[in-house]
Amino acid sequence: MCGIAGILDATLDRAGQERRIRRMLATLTHRGPDGWGLYFDQGLALGHTRLSILDLAGGHQPMVSDRYVLAYNGEIYNYIELREELASRGLAFHSTGDTEVILKAFEAWGPAALARFNGQFAFVLWDRRDKRLLAARDRYGVRPLYVLRRGDQRCFASEMKAFDTLEGFERTFDMPHLFEHALLWNTLGDKTVYKDIHSVPAGTYEVFEAGRPFRRERYYEIGETNGRSPGLAAAREEFTALLEDSVRLRLRSDVPVANYLSGGIDSSVVTHLTARQQRDRFKTFSISFADGDFDESAFQREMAARVQSDHIEERVDYDAINGALGEAVYYGERPLFRTAPVPLWLLSKRVREQGIKVALTGEAADEILYGYDSYKELKLLEFWSRRRDSKLRPQLIRRLYPHLRHFRDPRRFGLMRMFYEGFLDTFNDDLCSLNIRVHNNQVLSNFFHKDHGLRFDRGRLLEETRRHLPPNFHSWTLLQRNQFLEMRTLLSGYLLSSQGDRMAMAHSVEGRFPYLDHRLVEKVFYYRDDFKLRGLRQKALLRECFDDA
Structure with missing residues (x-):
């Protein structure tokens, strides 16, 4: 693991680049206390703070090849297998870690290399020939990468605090997205709680070059394979083998x-x-x-x-x-x-x-194997929506919330009314799995001053969420849809x-x-x-x- 920082600005001279990038890196030394590295090109400054884990002697960054320069945070776990494949194609290696594997993989496959990586990563890759910068992030957003927009200048960092060192910049709350964060514990899409700062979304890469608007491409989405379930015995065997190999x-x-x-x-x-x-x-x-x-x-x-x-x-x-x-x-x-x-x-x-x-x-494990209460809640809601007069209701809710029997305050039973009345009415909503979290967090809206002009608007929040759903979302089961939402909101943005x-x-x-x-x-x-x-x-x-x- 490491910290990365970068500045893309054609107006800065070398002295200005170095002064700024060093200040940014100084805020990221906790991410990489084992060494610093700097790289400069016309209009570009890249910096790296290293936490040495692989190739302790030879993995220094930014790493430079004939065409590319890489500042990288994370791990590519299948780097040995990829290295062997690339070597068989005639590419020569001068180090033993995973950093050079990324460089050679891009030489061989371009951005298609991202789909071959099994890992957790965020990196910026500078194309010395085409004067183009690529910023990429792993499939599930394990490792962070932020982009600050200041006019024609773009700054990159593993943590937003690095931007605080830039002259004339001060982080300012984006109140609507701060409000959104209070409801979901995350912001939707690429937004952050600060103005002019966005996060490179999980499973995507972004391309920046002078004189052109930045371009974003998605190389991965949860559930995109449209797979089929094996039988239980085969699933047990497959699951065990995959987890052991992981x-x-x-x-x-x-x-x-x-x-x-x-x-x-x-x-x-x-x-x-x-x-x-x-x-x-x-x-x-x-x-x-x-x-x-x-x-x-x-x-x-x-x-x-x-x-x-x-x-x-x-x-x-x-x-x-x-x-x-x-x-x-x-x-x-x-x-x-x-x-x-x-x-x-x-x-x-x-x-x-x-x-x-x-x-x-x-x-x-809670996300992929239905370990949260939200999965049980949705399963019961699905049952109740079909059998509204079932006498099993009291027994099921006692199994779902065994702690309720300890409460003597009648206000606590609002939870039961919420299930029986409110959530059943919206059960057919494609985003009904968000209702419980949004309902529970709605109280946080009371902490926002009325002068901000913010109010809870469930419809707007859900409509904004729909904008970020994959095309096959509605073909999934209710619990699969909940898994997608949990992984794209609570997991990537908070946990x-x-x-x-x-x-x-x-x-x-x-x-x-x-x-x-x-x-x-x-x-x-x-x-x-x-x-x-x-x-x-x-x-x-x-x-x-x-x-x-």
């Missing part, structure tokens, strides 16, 4: 790799597979909470003992969360509507203190960014996510819904494939 690829590193262990099944399975493939004893890290209602340290310790890892716990209480909240907001770069990122900031700090740069996690990348990289720790191998995501997307959510049993396939974990 972990194998994500263990590729020239530095030690650890595991984050939450105590739940997602990270436990990844840790189990790590133990089967690692020859050496490895470290596991967990958060334990002083508040017993949230603490899962018993399960964490049990799993660590089973795999015989060196297990390290970070004990977190409310004072620790309060003390680190300001740091989490600074590194998160966007409003945080809950404190969940703070313990991850504290854990990553502990991980780095132990000398670890890379950690595997269980992120995204992988302000709660994921930013909290780990604040301490120079790279998170790796085996459940986000695109081969796995695409296959599982088209598995039958009941393989993933059997009755109300979530992540059924994962539990059945790894019942020994």
Whole structure:
């Protein structure tokens, strides 16, 4: 993992370029404390801060080939296989890591190379011959990349705080999109909560050249393969093999790799597979909470003992969360509507203190295997919409929300009325899966001053969402549509960014996510819904494939 920065401006001289790019990089040293690199061309400055993980001696950036210059943040996990394929075509290599593989892949295939990469990445690639810059981002938005527009100038950075160093620029809230972020925990499309700054969307690349408007191309979309589900036995075999191979690829590193262990099944399975493939004893890290209602340290310790890892716990209480909240907001770069990122900031700090740069996690299993309550809620709504007089309703809602029986305040039963009345009325809406989150977050609109002229408009929000849907969206099942929306809103815009990348990289720790191998995501997307959510049993396939974990 690394930090990248760039300035595309034909009016700047070399001295002006260097002064600005160095200031930008100074804000990104936490992403890459192991070295700096600079590159200059007419109208271009590129900078890179390095977190050395692969090819420790030879992977310095920006890396230059005969035609291209690359500043790159992330990992291409199948770089060994791609390197062999490219070498068979006669391309020569002078390093052993994945950075040069990207350069040679573009020499061989151009932008079509992106579809061949199995990884998490964001990079800018300068074409020295055509004086054209390409900015690309991985399929699911694991790694960040932002673009600032200032007249004819374009600036690029891994984090928006780098733009704060530019003379005459100050980040200003874009109030409508800040309001949108409050409702969805993300902004739609390429927008951010700041004016004039956009995010390169996941699964796309953008092309910039002087005198022309920028061009965006999508090279990947969730569910684009239009696959078919195998039978259950074949699905179990395929899923197990793909997840095992995903972990194998994500263990590729020239530095030690650890595991984050939450105590739940997602990270436990990844840790189990790590133990089967690692020859050496490895470290596991967990958060334990002083508040017993949230603490899962018993399960964490049990799993660590089973795999015989060196297990390290970070004990977190409310004072620790309060003390680190300001740091989490600074590194998160966007409003945080809950404190969940703070313990991850504290854990990553502990991980780095132990000398670890890379950690595997269980992120995204909830999205691809229907692990969130929203999947169960939608399944019940679908049942109720067909059988409005069913006597099973009370039993089902008690199974869905077992905690309701502990409430004595009648206002709590507004949740039940919301299901029985409000959501059933909009169930046929193609975006009904967003209703619950939008409804719950609507209270945040009260924090916006009336002078901003903002008001909650569900219709406008949903219409804007529809603009970003793929053509085959309406051919999917209700739960598949929910998965797409979860991955394009909550996952990419919050869990992988302000709660994921930013909290780990604040301490120079790279998170790796085996459940986000695109081969796995695409296959599982088209598995039958009941393989993933059997009755109300979530992540059924994962539990059945790894019942020994």
